[in-house]
Amino acid sequence: MDFQLKTLSLAQAATEKTDALIVLLPRDAALEGGDALAGLLRDAWQAGDIGERTGRLLAFYKPAGVSASRLWAVHAGDLRAADVRTAVLAAVQAANASKSRRVLLVAAGALDAAALRAAVTAAADASYVYTTTRTKTEPRAIRQLTLGVPDAKALQPALETAVATVRGVEFAKEWANRPGNHCTPTMLAEAARSLAKAPRVRCEVLGPKEVAALRMGAFMAVAQGSAEPLRFIVLRYQGAAKDAAPQVLVGKGITFDTGGVSLKPAAEMDEMKFDMGGAASVLGVFRALGELQPALNVIGLIPACENMNDGRALKPGDVVTSMNGQTIEVLNTDAEGRLILCDALEYAKRFKPAAVVDIATLTGACVIALGGVRSGLFSTDDALAQALQAAGEAALDRCWRLPLDEEYGEGLKTNFADVANVAGRAGGAITAAKFLQRFTADLRWAHLDIAGTAWKSGAAKGATGRPVGLLLQYLLDQGAPAGTGKPARAARKSAAAGAPAAGKGGRTARRA
Known part of the structure; x- marks a missing residue:
């Protein structure tokens, strides 16, 4: 349009x-x-x-x-x-x-x-x-x-931001809506690579050998039951000085989730193609960043794999070792998102980030708590939580902060590893966040549980593109105004060649 x-x-x-x-x-x-x-x-x-x-x-x-x-x-x-x-x-x-x-x-x-x-x-x-x-x-x-x-003329900057947001949201919708056989980890990585055509955006994709060398044992354990090879996607947008600390976005990329050995019920399992909604939102944000060229640095990390069953699949009771050396007893293989995210959060530390935000369709418990209206927000940093909540209000992509009291972590204790991956049904969204918190030492970290907001069911079934609007608004609030990144010459030439003509008496049309 x-x-x-x-x-x-x-x-x-x-x-x-x-x-x-x-x-x-x-x-x-x-x-x-x-x-x-x-x-x-x-x-x-x-x-x-x-x-x-x-x-x-x-x-x-x-x-x-x-x-x-x-x-x-x-x-x-x-x-x-x-x-x-x-x-x-x-x-x-x-x-x-x-x-x-x-x-x-x-x-x-x-x-x-x-x-x-x-x-x-x-x-x-x-x-x-x-x-x-x-x-x-x-x-x-x-x-x-x-x-x-x-x-x-006065509202043209607002239009440009809005159109970039639309492009990002629709990119996220496109990939989240695709069936699992049209959105494998490899295909998702190719979608990420396509974003590197924009100025200041780079993409690196790591395969099984590189991930094994990094000792991402939790991530690899989830992927081992699938015939589709895992991919670890690293996106970089550099709009500020190289030494400026980046904002890091980590998106859960389970391209299809059967639940593994802890098999999900058949009813509505087709909707588990949406379990990469966090990854889709990261891709959507980078689509918009490439358009707006704001003056800040952003890293996007996407651990992408399927959670499937074969003779090698992860079993309840197995103990795996994460990238940071913590051992994890897997009591439920359907709590796989936190296993791939914990290794990605550890990887994020190498960028010495200003803040890290992970985005995941993580728990059905968050749907029970907040429905499909607001995403769940968890953070160990009050200022970061307030910034994300304010961005959500401004973008009409709202979230709500939930607690991280120490007592909620008691259920993750186990006799057989450093931590269990689940802690029972009570407060399930919170205990999932408490699990992730164990891997965020020395980080300004927040977690967005989008299980209730990433897609709709029923007659309106489909991806929503959330929380691209929230994340983009948050990032723009952290950096200089959009456009101050001064797009590269190639981008200016591309824009000039592809720009639609201005209407009579109007501003230039933008395509989305």
Whole structure:
């Protein structure tokens, strides 16, 4: 989808040539103009047809005085970012269903930068269609979304950030949605390599021999039951000085999870293709970083493998040795994510990071605790936790901090190793985090459990792309503003060659 900003008033929007016009109406909308569109909306509002619920739609077909054949007026609350997201999701779903190709969106009031970003990401989310392994499906109908605002130039930076976020989210969705046979560890590594085409992004992929040389015994133990070879992916984005401490993101990359010998129930096991949602989010963030070129350094680490069964598979009661030398009794082979992450967290220490954030679809217990609304947040550093929580609020990709009291670690004690990999059902998301905490000595560390937020089930089954928005916002908050990294000459040439032409009176369109 192409996104474009254009300086337009509500009256001017009515005369624009477009297939569909969406008007966001705040509850305090000033509809005092004498033009046809203002009069139409004023009459509908006064009649109560718009209602009082944010996201309520009123549709018009070929309204008098409006160039667009379809018009949707939608209640947009107070035009806060969350209200705008709700309104745009509803309206763009309707516009996409009507097969409208060009859509103009305008508000009867001023959109700030946060609301504009919410509008762009919501529009992309509402119209997203997965097509890779489907032979009979229609792609998103909407080809261009123009946002009419009072001052396009002032909001252009917000548009660029929003479009980069959309690209990152959709990259994460693409790889998380792919079935396990279309997203093996090797394929995931190739997806990571493709990101290295962007300026300042590099990718290194380690195979079984290199991982064995590093003595990542926990990671290798999970992978040993699969015919697919493991991959350890190392992504680097350098937008600041080489000696600037990087932010490190560690994403769980279980490309399919049977549970191993501790086999999962058959029902809904297909959804275990989403168990690499943490890895997908890291890839999505790097996709956006390559676009925005912010002035900071970021490392992405992805341990990728399958959790499968054969005669070599890890067994309950086996004891494995992690990269840092701790021995682990594996009481449940379905608690495999923490086993691959602990070795990746140890590897992260070599970068002397400013902070480390791991992202994982780790526990069903987190789904019970928080549902699909907020991701679980755990951290040993209050400032880091607050930064992540603030970023989530700003990006509308929210998380909630859970405790790490020492008492929660008691259940991980065992007579046969330094630590067990599970501690029973009670507080399962917390005890999983306590396990990971053992491998984060001397790190500013946080853990995001996205088991409830990385995908949706039921009729809307599919990846959400979360928490790309949260992570990207957090990183941008840590570095200089996006764009100050001064993209390399090759990037500038590429951008110049591939940039769509600016619309009449508008800013340059961006493609996502």
